Amino acid sequence: MRRHVEGRNWSKVVAFIAVGAIIVASCGSSKKSATTAAPTGTGSQSTTAPSGTTAPSGTTAPAGTNAPSGGAHELVIDRDMDINSLDISASYCDTCQIFNTAVYETLITVDPADPNKLLPRLATSWQANTDNTVFTFKLDPAAKFADGSQVEAKDVKFSWQRLGNLKGSASYLMAGMKSIDDSDPTTVVITFDAPNSAFLPIVAASYLGIINSDVATAQGATDAADAATADKAGDWFLAHSAGSGPYQLESYTQGDKLVLTRNDKYWGAKKPAFPRVTIAEVKDSSSQLQQLQSGDADISMQISVDAVGQLQGNADVTTKIVDSYNYVYIALSPGAAGGEKLQDVTVRKAIKEAIDYDGAIQALVAGKGKKQASPIPNGFIGSAGLPLPEYNLDDAKKLLSAAGLADGFELDATYPDANVYGVDFNLMMQKIQQDLAKVKINLKLTPIQFTDWITRINAKGIPVTAVYFAPDHTDTSQYIQYFGLIPNSFWAGSAGGGAAGKPMDNPKESDLLKQALGSSGDAKAKAYTDAGQQMIDDEIIIPIVNTQLVLASRTNITGMHYSACCNLDLGLLGLAG
């Protein structure tokens, strides 16, 4: 009659005892230490790459070998995946960068050891006209897709036009594109409406990888202006790929694993080292750590800095903490329902000054992170010289008092329930809540699923939320295009209340972006710096921590690196011995 009997009570109790025993038994030293490589110097300007980012410290160039070095070893990577699509033109996520780079190839790529240096990939050479409106790329005649067909200009045109017309999150990368000339199969000429000095770094973004247009078109893909509604290839791309990269998609099971197989016909000089690469969905740092220690995983991508100390002394595992361009931030949206009190910029400034940044960095990443001045991350052009945020409780109270809010108020803080770059958003928002409570601002925390968060922020905005950002390419323009209060910027819309509101606007930022894209050298750097200052003054985006990255792998894995454009290029990995 009863659905549950007393024995089941006991089974749960015993299970709890067992879990407790395992935790206690496995606890070791709580010592937290890690090696942090010293920061490198200022990045140099490249004539071919008008970007100018400082190389993340500790990143080393992967050893180049031409022969496959993996033998029969299958590579297993643990990662908390955030895949939104495996269609390169519709994808937009950190894991997508890894997948896109492994399966598709861009015309040029970024040297992992020096983000300012662009390297040839599908293109052998490239050049821009004097005002950066026309770019010409010569394709490598040896470049072949996985089906053996040649990579031609028509494929480039198809891929880039489709990226722009699908109107996905990464479509902004093709903004301003006027035309693409593919009359010569080995030459691509792309023309822009206005100067776009950021385009060469943009070409290295993983989303601009080249699709085999014949294969994709046969599956319903289109690059037409109405591609956003007419393209029917999204489902096909979940099980197939059509690229020229060192690996091909074998299978993908959401929430389980992404499996790639070697492209045996890979045309490039460095042959793929592993017959199969499995990216396994392993969400938490502890599980990733254990799998790496036991050898079940070759690479664990999201081990927290708190856990790195546990790997020290383990000769089978190599760990390194490197600087990255990734960061987490909170965003204030005056246009969102419930965010009316944020319409006064002094209130937003008070919130910014009420946050204890050093304490947050200590609490969230054990001090292994940096403060960041503006949405432009440390190391990118325009970041140098901007004032870092400072914790000033007294000033925050004065500002709130001046705004007539000395008695405090309540704000809705809905955010994605995520753990990104080693930062647990629940923890981060609790820390912010702790800090803001000191100025009598009561944050009402509500963690929700990422997909729900996207829906909500697009629809009506959220007064206070937490988000993360990793660069799509190595030019600063992306930060103004995404965070600036300019037309079509994501945060101009969301801060204004999403689809239900009116986008916020700061015309100075539009002008500064235009200036930067039409200039180079110091003039460009100054325009970006000024835009950074404008974004600081907007008080919409408040960076909390520029995180460092733990590179953790089995010692026999070679070529571990962090790439500014592509996260991790699987084609550069190998097996020692």
Add this chain to the structure above:
Amino acid sequence: MSLLSTAPRLLVDVAPRSTWKSPWKRVTVIAGMTVTSFWLVVLITLSWWAPYKPLDAVGGRLQAPSWHHLFGTDALSRDVFTRTLYGARQTLPVSVGVIVCAVTIGTVLGSLAGFFGGWIESVVMRLVDVTLAFPPIFLAMAVAAALGPGLQNAFFAMVIVWWPIYARLIRGQVQAVKHRDHIQAAVSIGATRWRILRKHVLPLSFTPALINATLDLGQVVILTATLSFLGLGAKPPSPEWGAMITDGAQFFYQWWVAVAPGIAILTVAMSFNFLGDGLRDALDVRAKR
């Protein structure tokens, strides 16, 4: 010697000696009562003697257990001992509330179904069958996810999962009781059906539900913590035990952050189970033979 003089002796020799021992003297039941009393005292008096406030940063980050912080501190420098004690204020009222609501709803619907039969029974029992067709944890997760995260929604989800158990139990008891002679006697003297149900049937049917309720309390405590652990229950920074374990899970080597609330769940669940066992034995007349 007459038969009369030997009879009592024979009776003494032949009759089996009763092995029944009061459950309230059992070690497990005494332990259950002690621990439950401890948590009840904590629940009521905590505000007066708690060492710290549950949301305040009071020490260094992730400090190991010490005399100043018996269960150490968490990543936001909050005292884990204090938060664990305050967790009782989240979990225990919710758990008791869930059981009270589930028993109430289950008793009302189950007794109506069992006593009146017909279409009422068909509707109620099909509803019960449908609900019980799903594993309780998955159903609770689905309902909580649909309603949105929050302890209040988790409460509703758990009530939805739990009431059918009592409805089925009570219905069976009512069906067994309603044909007894004294009920027929009440019918024959003209008592109304409502009066018979309230005064004669329900009091005789309710004891098993009471025993079940005590035994289920431990399970509800675990389910509440589970939902919070999965992000479907209490919202941060609430010191709810399941949510605290979630926070601690990422600090595997700072074991105290997760173990302290784990111990709290363990003690509460076990003590309710021990109490339930004792209550069952005390009220079950067959166990006394």
